[in-house]
Amino acid sequence: MAERMIVIGGDAAGMSAASQARRRRDRSDLEIVAFERGHFTSYSACGIPYWVSGVVQERDELIARDPKTFRDEFGIEVRTRHEVTAIDLDRREVLARDLDGGGEVRAGFDTLVYATGASPVQPDWTRDDVAGVFGVQTLDDGAALIHWLESEPRPRRAVVVGGGYVGVEMAEALVQRGLSVQLVEQADQPMATVDPDMGELVAEAMRATGIGVRTGLTVTGLEERDGRISAVVTDEGPVPADVVVLGLGVRPNTALAEAAGLPIGPSGGVRTDRRMRVPGAPGVWAAGDCVESLHRVSGMPVHVPLGTHANKQGRVAGINIGGGYATFPGVIGTAVTKVCELEVGRTGLRERDALEAGFEFVTVLAQSTNRAGYYPGSRPMTVKLLAERPSGRLLGAQIVGWSEAAKRIDALAVALWNGMTVDEMTALDLGYAPPYAPVWDPVLIAARKAVDALAAV
């Protein structure tokens, strides 16, 4: 008789695990059932801002694979609108509620993959009785927001609360739809994933595109008129709003895991080993936005909810469940985004992270251009590096610039991954041609400047 693998959560991590396990074990050997509380499987939450902006036109473009495809092509059963409500590790079964039909399902497992994802942080000032306030975590969230934007009376003034990736991307999306947008951020800068000096460049670019960037502002409540949002209340007064988008980050969905006695790490995510096994729970695996990962530079556990990690972790779990061998060796915090035309890339530690981890280091900011100075379209690029002192080991990098700036972070990410020193980096053989780089690539210019800074200390 076939063993049964149950997956809790039918998105990137869970379905990657299911697919990889299926590649290695056929139906006669392994039955695979995934429970998903939403309507959809394997969709791109990262694509929602571009759907809202109108750059992506149809919701279904964001769906990589639907439940029918999983069933027909992979022999993986997906039960959407089924929310798992309990895990019984002793009996090796889960309890799920049918959110539409109303019934309960009890299903036994040999192997369990915990891939419940993360949920948006709900501030204490949110109110259920005010219409026009939206998160942007699920396709349903996106659909509700778009519906609101297209209904009468048409919203004209938007407030985005929170200046992280989702916040700045949503601010851009709403500007592109023709709304007047205010971004409200509690910290002194938007895009707190980069250092303040780099974040200021982002703020400048946002302001230049007409986005109001209000930093150092704490939201304390909402104002409504006839049940519709009319303003966001802050410690510096109300900010008028016909629509509010929340971008306050996400927290790992661990309630189920905690109730079942699975270990939760210091970052708040479910703990796993390198093969994505949950320690102390044989046959139980976890992956995706609900787990914590090792930060390879700081050596500390971190919670980095991002589709690229979810896919990798799910794949690793699935390969191992399938009888193969794979490990997820951790993250270094690489991320890219664009705010209108400005591109931002980052990897590794910020100054505050490096201090917290106990490193001594130098920082340099190098100004350069994306192309040879004489080549049309040459535009400024700023590269910031953090290098450990005195070893010279790269600890982190940030890039802000224009065309073809963001993905240059990848070369720095691979250097960081491999523990290179900035001195070693000055010799790197990177691609050079006038349409793509000055003869000294911006990455190399920054590395040289870091070498000089280390020598000057």
Added chain:
Amino acid sequence: MAERMIVIGGDAAGMSAASQARRRRDRSDLEIVAFERGHFTSYSACGIPYWVSGVVQERDELIARDPKTFRDEFGIEVRTRHEVTAIDLDRREVLARDLDGGGEVRAGFDTLVYATGASPVQPDWTRDDVAGVFGVQTLDDGAALIHWLESEPRPRRAVVVGGGYVGVEMAEALVQRGLSVQLVEQADQPMATVDPDMGELVAEAMRATGIGVRTGLTVTGLEERDGRISAVVTDEGPVPADVVVLGLGVRPNTALAEAAGLPIGPSGGVRTDRRMRVPGAPGVWAAGDCVESLHRVSGMPVHVPLGTHANKQGRVAGINIGGGYATFPGVIGTAVTKVCELEVGRTGLRERDALEAGFEFVTVLAQSTNRAGYYPGSRPMTVKLLAERPSGRLLGAQIVGWSEAAKRIDALAVALWNGMTVDEMTALDLGYAPPYAPVWDPVLIAARKAVDALAAV
């Protein structure tokens, strides 16, 4: 009394060496004199195709620093139009001819930097008595070609001989100027720096933009009418031409070094150690297009004439001459170019290189896209990897694609530089956001495919 450093060749390598030495040793300690046989210092030869195309409008935009700047700001004396004709290592002096004034100069040195560059390969069928045939190595070459293109009778049909970087870039430039262009290449594909399967993608794209790509054609001579070029003669008949551009590669300028008894390596370039010292010749350094470099993957000496290496090598020589410590650890053959809108990147070994070096390996071709599939402007990208068998170590990579394809080679170049295996690469933390990559970056997709290929062997 100050020591004297003489530099032979006032371009990237020589002037980088001079600048770096000056940073560390002032005029009272080190006199620096550079002899340059041309009119210019520190110009971008790589920019000439873009000047010819009209994308770059003024010759002077290609000049990074002129002799006056070197003299006034750095205290480096540059004697342009002075050709060094002999090096006497015993007497420690060079002999130089003033190409304009006609006199001879004799100058003693304590330190010598040999940075004579490379010269275009002259095929045996070139003829001095036929006007309208051009190389594109120097700014004077570029000026002469532009003058010919703008003179009456206006050339309409161009033949580019040689399908390397210069050849394809010049073909593009001439098409942009409105000429009818035929690229004639002796090999079976243009862009022989990538494997034939990838080169075919380049040929297709060139043909799609109206460039005639004639491969497997050997040029045997030229035809003229009234002293002007009228056709290129090939083993398959004449190809009509009003202008011919030669892109047959370059050879290191070593005659002077050979005559002085400096060691020449198997690749044809001057030999150096890692600090860019010439072995057996105390106080003599060499850098740039005239030297050979270690290929870090094959372990073999190679001649890779490229501005980025010349700058690095010159910098290393200059730091060492200045009393510091720096090394040039070799190259891995990274290069990028564009042919009209198509972008090409490569690093490491091609199949033929890997075979010649004695590696066993697998190759994979992975199809992907530059952006998330649903994001506008998403276009195909092909990534080819070579991985050693059974170790999985990356040996080489090639990318052909559209917007933001070429510089993605940098991430692969840094992975190759660090000796990563394709299995390790599948875990790399690269930047992900829908405008910049699918959730599995093309580099990661290719690495996964290579892992599968290794397992299948």
